[in-house]
Amino acid sequence: MKSARLEEFRQVAYKYLGRAKDATFELTDAILLTRNVYSLADLSLSPVFRRKWPSIYEALQDSRPQRQKLMQLYPTFRTSISSINKLHLNKIRNYNFDS
Template sequence: MTWKNWQQFREAAYKLLGTGKDAVMDLMDAVLVTRSVPSFAELSMSPVFRRKWPSLYEALEDCSPQRRGLMKLYIKELPKNERIILAGDHTAYPRLYADTLKPTFRTLSVTTSQKRKERESKYLSRGVSWRQAAAN
């Protein structure tokens, strides 16, 4: 792929990303240039990610990509005369003797974010400051 083709591909992908596309493009760049990613939050320390670490999560939460359009764009770039091999580790079996961290279960759901936004808008509509709302 030539530099010009790469730029055209990025521009086409950018148009299909929907909301929060700037942060998502920064995130994609960070994934591409980072040799090892021990945690998702560490992508925010990449020199190409120009935002602060909470933007990682907001970028994915706010992004509404046109999936079919992106898939067509990706398929168009696949080599026509070569065999494609895709690999991934999605093993469902526990690795009993693997060194792992102690399990912690912390989840962030969309409903939690929506409830938080509703609660914040309720306080803001009453003219309550963030500090006052946090104290309640």
């Protein structure tokens, strides 16, 4: 149930990201999962960011997220998200990025 709620949140959020959705979504995951970031290039080293480092700059430049819709989305899922953050982190940590 919790995993399904997280997937639903991520799918809805993905729709609101505008252009460069994939790179922006991976960048968001990298930001959430990287403890110490000193530059954008550091984020490109995250295992969840599977693109080359220039994609970070392209995502930031090209993405036109629907900010109001994203801001309204979070309160809708807030209690579910806070209870499943650990589940999501474990899922990403255990993901085989080589496949």
